[in-house]
Amino acid sequence: MQPTNVSSPDYFHKVVDCQWACPAHTPVPEYIRLIAAGRYSDAYLINWESNVFPGILGRTCDRPCEPACRRGRVEEANNASPEPVAICRLKRVAADLKDDIRDRLPKPARQKNGKRIACVGAGPASLTVARDLLPLGYHVVIYDGDARAGGMIRTQIPRFRLPESVIDEEVGYVLNLGAEFRAGTRVDSLKSLLAENYDAVFVGSGAPRGRDLDIPGRREAAANIHIGIDWLSSVSFGHIEKIGKRVIVLGGGNTAMDCCRSSRRLGGDDVKVIVRSGFDEMKASPWEKEDAQHEGIPIINFHVPKAFTHENGKLTGMTFEVVEAKYDANGKRSLVPSGQPDVHVECDDVLIAIGQENAFPWIERDIGLDFDKWGMPVVDKTTFQSTQAKVFFGGDAAFGPKNIIWAVAHGHDAAISIDKFCQAEDVAVRPPPMMNLLSQKMGIHEWSYDNAITADSRYKVPLKDVSIALKSIKVEVELGFDAKLGFKEAQRCLNCDVQTVFTAKQCIECDACVDICPMDCITFTEDGEEADVRKRLTAPALNLTQDLYISGGLKTGRIMAKDEDVCLHCGLCAERCPTGAWDMQKSFIEMTHAGCGKHKPLPLAAE
Amino acid sequence: MTYLAKPKLHHPKLPTNALGYTRRDYEGAISTLCAGCGHDSISAAIIQACFELDLPPHRIAKLSGIGCSSKTPTYFLGNSHGFNSVHGRMPSVLTGANLANRDLIYLGVSGDGDSASIGLGQFAHVMRRGVNMTYIVENNGVYGLTKGQFSATSDKGSKSKRGVVNADEAIDLAALAMQLGATYVARSFSGDKAQLVPLIKGALLHPGAALLDVISPCVAFNNHTGSTKSYDYVREHNEAVNYLDVITLHKEITTEYSPGELQEVRQHDGSILRLRKLHEGYDASDRIAAMNFLQESKAEGEIATGLLFVEEDPADLHAASNTVATPLNALETADLVPGAGALAKINAGLR
């Protein structure tokens, strides 16, 4: 096998599963250690640098990092319910417990660079672009049809999940960098916007249209049938304060979960979620389904809506066909009638939350900006540039509805492109991330990180009592970890960024590391093809998504193969190694943001 | 020396044996030996062997003398019986224990100083008595615990860390054991578990006196150039005579060999020691030839390893002494005090 090139920044980055999985590549273990050390402000700033909205994301993030987290794999067969580290909720700990950090944020640029950028929409994607470009001296004008900035963070996510004060604070940090926010100003024509001589335009207008359900009765009973996202924003704005006692929510995604939980707080006593698919295939995150069920909301699956029923123009309920899942030879699923009689469910209101669509009625089709056959703009996946060189896309507007952290990640990449574009550089040439390796050795068996491994199971975030929580749409349900629970949960993190680094010429092949490793990660063996080597290891390396760290150059001609999969980063291999062939080195991977090198990194408190 | 205890977490796919134990269940306390010590690898090999043989930990007794090597029983088989005896006296304590209860599996762990220097007399007698045991010498050529003085197995002409040349002849414990009647004699190297683990398994199954002389580099005092017990030196001079595969009753025989390549020894519990010959014509069942071979290979500067000698039908001390099969602690008063009538009968027989 080819020896591993550990100097390529991606190799060790991939070992930090959470950071690799995070679209914005937040240095998770670094901030978790800072939380354990009680350095909440520093933990916050590390987050702020990468994901711009730590307090918001710490409550709402889709957390792609958690399914990827090594702790979940490590606990398999070791814990009755293996769980990842509560990465997301620890982020909230940093946000909740930090001091006033305003002095430590960048200041509005003193010197402008003369370039003007327009952002359409004031959602997380545009705000990220603004955050990255403002300190470099760009003049950023943000347009939004709504009166306040935040996009769907403000209009869609219900207050019981995300208090308005948190939005105000973090959106404020961005606007205070000197953005010009044109509130209540909808852009009706991209052509005329371009005519205003902006140097570049960023489209972060989201995916604003909720899908409708065109089945019999839809028109007749329209007064009590609502499109989920429109209804949620009306609730957010305070235009809607009540709903009927019996509510059906259609759909299985996170919007459906927000609709049903909001209904419970606005007078819905008997709220049901009814979905076409099976429970397990629902799009909503497991924890959102859990939260809904915790509030006494049943989720009824395998029911396909057939008609709205009504009497004298008033909605009376809905009929559903009951289906079941059938799998063909290729494992492809289809829903087929189960043969059971149709079901009628009575209700007073229906919320349709079956998906969102993009809509760009304000973009002319004759300005050199191509759209594909699905009506989506043609956007480069790396540069986020459209076919009209001046126009960049990001967030839900670029490739369809996703989530906040993806919008942020797009924003960072688009900002790099916009900066390069304005400086007449090639947008296709992307700056590589920076990787810095630092030995953690302090003494013979002393490390500058806490290498002891706790056996604790994941801690649950304390919740407000349901009876109080359901009384008001504004009462935040989750109380968040306090300092003590936050510390305990932080201790579950395995410090995957503290890498096992191997130096073959120092190794005397004594096997000490092989014998001590609690997870059977290390093997000295004959070289071979990867598929064959994987089978011959101390513990066969069956998780193909995880790399083998290979090193040649040993005296016996064998190779060292380390399976990264379930390494605890406990450092025992390095403690046991008589020659220092193993060392524990912290990799700090910093994704490059716009204008990298042109402005100083945020100052952390003295180490 | 490590201060952090080994986390209890184990690999999610860690296999279990017939008793439902994982290999980790055969571990002991965390080792306090120097990092890189060969003795720790031998501990790991013992753990692996006991796991693979499905041995119930509570049926094993670990006995040792004094030395770094003799400390190691703390670091494996944490749920077995153990007795850390006096320097060089492990063999007599083991013999006594074995006489009292032959149902346990006896594992003697010793060092080259413990066995070849202060304990040579005990070593000789435990071998010639044929005590049913697995006797492992963790041989590093020095007194590790007392900071690296030459031991009696140090080769003549080899250099100490400070450059002093050893003028005394070395004792070859494997050769000695063969001469004194041990019925299973092997030599191996701590850095070669593929060879060592099966040899330990074979010894544990062998119903007689089994000696394993395992060269085990001392990283602190005897791993320099000029040493003949260093990792590098042993790797360069290691000449394995055969490769052992222990086939227990439940294990399927999968590999095929051409005739002449294999030598099989059937043990009386039904298991088979299958030897794949690496050295042409080496016959592990011929004691005299094996002894000659050892002398020859030593003269050539080679370290012969593998299963050097095994007797198919060994007898042990109990057979020779015609002792009672029941462990002494299980004998009832009626067995131990047969009464005046029985005495009268014996006396009558002597008249």
Ligand SMILES: Cc1cc2nc3c(=O)[nH]c(=O)nc-3n(C[C@H](O)[C@H](O)[C@H](O)COP(=O)(O)OP(=O)(O)OC[C@H]3O[C@@H](n4cnc5c(N)ncnc54)[C@H](O)[C@@H]3O)c2cc1C
């Ligand atoms: C009910 C619901 C709950 C959600 N919950 C979560 C969650 O918990 N976690 C999560 O990560 N994601 C969640 N999401 C998804 C998340 O809100 C979006 O993915 C994210 O906000 C997209 O960001 P964006 O910047 O692309 O656009 P948006 O946030 O959609 O912002 C677009 C903005 O552009 C404005 N705009 C649009 N067109 C124009 C125009 N022509 N002129 C001027 N302004 C314009 C809009 O008014 C809006 O303010 C949820 C979505 C919904 C619908």
Ligand SMILES: Cc1ncc(C[n+]2csc(CCOP(=O)(O)OP(=O)(O)O)c2C)c(N)n1
């Ligand atoms: C009766 C007695 N004499 C001397 C000693 C000092 N002593 C302790 S360990 C040891 C030598 C151990 O050498 P070895 O058996 O090779 O063990 P190693 O430490 O090398 O593994 C000696 C001489 C002692 N403990 N008791």
Ligand code: SF4
């Ligand atoms: S254990 Fe910690 S560093 Fe490792 S993947 Fe999970 S959160 Fe990230």
Ligand code: SF4
């Ligand atoms: S840090 Fe070393 S000893 Fe610990 S699990 Fe990873 S490879 Fe094994």
Ligand code: SF4
């Ligand atoms: S402990 Fe160190 S010297 Fe020994 S095998 Fe492992 S890496 Fe090599």
Ligand SMILES: [Mg+2]
């Ligand atoms: Mg010794």
